[in-house]
Amino acid sequence: MTTFDYDLFVIGGGSGGVRAARIAAGHGASVGLCEESRLGGTCVIRGCVPKKLLMFASQFAEAFADAAGYGWSVGETRFHWPDLVAAKDREISRLEGVYRRLLESSGVEIFDGRGRLIDSHTIAIGTRTVRAERILIAVGGRPSRLEIPGAEQAIVSDDAFDLDRLPGRVLIIGGGYIAVEFAGIFNGLGAEVVVNYRKQRVLRGFDEDVRRVVEAGMRGRGIAFRYGSVPEAIEMEADGRRRVCFGDGQSESFDQVMFATGRHPYTQALGLEQAGVETTASGAIVVDAYSRTTASSIHAVGDVTDRVALTPVALMEGHAFADTVYGGMDRPCDHANIPAAVFSQPSTACVGLSETEARAVGKPFRIYRSEFTPMRYTLAGRVEKALMKLVVDDASDRVIGLHVVGPDAAEIVQG
Known part of the structure; x- marks a missing residue:
């Protein structure tokens, strides 16, 4: 036995x-x-x-x-x-x-x-x-790293929590959750932040309106974007800064470089x-x-x-x-309609289908969309839009997609 x-x-x-x-x-x-x-x-x-x-x-x-x-x-x-x-x-x-x-x-x-x-x-x-x-x-x-010369000179998200000091200028390579979240963190703490992504807009896979409004909010906070050309090498300079050589032939120096290129x-x-x-x-x-x-x-x-x-x-x-x-139960895992919450600044979250995904399904649907200035920003004079967007199935009148950008959106949608 x-x-x-x-x-x-x-x-x-x-x-x-x-x-x-x-x-x-x-x-x-x-x-x-x-x-x-x-x-x-x-x-x-x-x-x-x-x-x-x-x-x-x-x-x-x-x-x-x-x-x-x-x-x-x-x-x-x-x-x-x-x-x-x-x-x-x-x-x-x-x-x-x-x-x-x-x-x-x-x-x-x-x-x-x-x-x-x-x-x-x-x-x-x-x-x-x-x-x-x-x-x-x-x-x-x-965390994953790009396989380029000098990749060891960059950090990943695991390292970002334990840096000896806050860097003055940071390059964040990537365009997903981790990239936009850390861009907001470093920017809010006073660093100059540049986000580098191979595509033309961050948060691939999210609703296009969400991507547009989030990027606009990040730009409004002073975060810069460098789209298209990605790093081909990272070199350590004599003063401890990192010189990043991009595929378009240009190079820039940063106090810190962070890979946010997936896991x-x-x-x-x-x-x-x-x-x-x-x-x-x-x-x-x-x-x-x-x-x-x-x-x-x-x-x-x-x-x-x-x-x-x-x-x-x-x-x-x-x-x-x-x-x-x-426990004697029958509990298969259901991965449908899982909320996606991004603690970016501005915050965003969604659940269900994007407008693009709804079109691909091929069934009639309606879009309800509103962009507005949150009341908390009015007296402060902050120029930043929030977004509420619903994708609704025509036949059943059922909400099949919810997309939010604005204060506390991630906490609200993920529950």
């Missing part, structure tokens, strides 16, 4: 892995979990949480400027980057402790170290080997092949609606799969997996 150390062993202590471990343990399973870095994963340690803390910090300068229109007299203000980083670190450490206590109180045994598959039931963590009836892979993803699944050296787990060309683990891989005893959730790389989605997938396997 085959014996196992655990009913379930989870590789990865991020949002999806921790949720799955806790729910499975609550259903009576014996659970072990390993994490090579810090409990909490991308969202808590080097993603959503520290990003939003920095975003909050970056909005004070705008609030101070707007206050005069409302009768407030604000004296001289000063921002100190090291104080913000230290406060952020304290909060992240507190949350990491919360995650550890939640797991321990649930009866989950925690291993500090990277897990590697020996076979479809066996995991090596450092010098120790354990066996489990089922294995859940939840190792997440990592990739963290599946290197995980032992997937020898365990019989199929991956895509990008390294993402192939799963079905129940998070099952091609190895019957192995499941995967979160950013390591070929689905939607968002923290709430990883939480849903981990919970559904545990309920299905250990």
